[in-house]
Amino acid sequence: xxxxxxxxxxxxxxxxxxxxxxxxxxxxxxxxxxxxxxxxxxxxxxxxxxxxxxxxxxxxxxxxxxxxxxxxxxxxxxxxxxxxxxxxxxxxxxxxxxxxxxxxxxxxxxxxxxx
Amino acid sequence: xxxxxxxxxxxxxxxxxxxxxxxxxxxxxxxxxxxxxxxxxxxxxxxxxxxxxxxxxxxxxxxxxxxxxxxxxxxxxxxxxxxxxxxxxxxxxxxxxxxxxxxxxxxxxxxxx
Numbered sequence: 001x002x003x004x005x006x007x008x009x010x011x012x013x014x015x016x017x018x019x020x021x022x023x024x025x026x027x028x029x030x031x032x033x034x035x036x037x038x039x040x041x042x043x044x045x046x047x048x049x050x051x052x053x054x055x056x057x058x059x060x061x062x063x064x065x066x067x068x069x070x071x072x073x074x075x076x077x078x079x080x081x082x083x084x085x086x087x088x089x090x091x092x093x094x095x096x097x098x099x100x101x102x103x104x105x106x107x108x109x110x111x112x113x114x115x
Numbered sequence: 116x117x118x119x120x121x122x123x124x125x126x127x128x129x130x131x132x133x134x135x136x137x138x139x140x141x142x143x144x145x146x147x148x149x150x151x152x153x154x155x156x157x158x159x160x161x162x163x164x165x166x167x168x169x170x171x172x173x174x175x176x177x178x179x180x181x182x183x184x185x186x187x188x189x190x191x192x193x194x195x196x197x198x199x200x201x202x203x204x205x206x207x208x209x210x211x212x213x214x215x216x217x218x219x220x221x222x223x224x225x226x227x228x
Contacts, residue, residue: 006158034215043204043218044159093158095216104216106151106158 002028002098006107013084021079021110023094029074030096038091050077084114119207121219129227134192136222138205145207150190153202195226
């Protein structure tokens with residue numbers, strides 16, 4: 001089945017530093033990947049849609065200069081949280097669109113804690 | 116018009132009971148309705164999905180009922196087990212490649228032994 005690998009699963013960083021999260025589709029090519037943010041006991045909030053070889057499309061209210069998304073290949077998308085602050089602490093999840101498959105496959109998520 | 120409303124917010128059932136979670140949507144362009152199961156600290160995993168050309172789909176203990184005219188769909192978990200305790204999200208999307216999922220608010224299911 002379709003597998004999406006997300007790393008790291010957990011990261012703690014100091015305020016003001018940047019953190020990169022990777023999302024890889026292991027056994028399929030993903031033209032489109034999605035990045036979500038999830039707060040405790042809440043639903044997934046779409047942050048941006050990432051298309052291979054083009055600029056990401058950000059949802060309203062999401063700072064594109066703070067959440068840098070790169071989708072340089074059909075199997076890898078990265079989310080970089082720049083100049084992280086405690087309010088950026090959250091659970092970040094990626095998903096990939098496997099064309100012809102049944103729905104999107106999600107990564108296992110990254111718990112970011114900014115101290 | 117993009118919303119998907121999910122209820123209840125939380126649900127407690129006894130082992131062996133039936134868990135029922137309901138969702139309603141507004142956008143008639145939606146044509147794919149998946150349900151996801153999420154355990155704490157993990158990403159959502161696809162549980163079962165339905166397209167609007169059928170009114171019911173069953174996979175093991177999990178059944179989706181779909182009412183196109185009412186724009187509602189529901190998840191039934193038969194013979195609920197403690198291992199089913201998780202958060203369940205309904206979602207909807209159009210089948211256009213790369214189209215976004217619209218999620219419900221989620222239901223936290225607890226199955227007591």
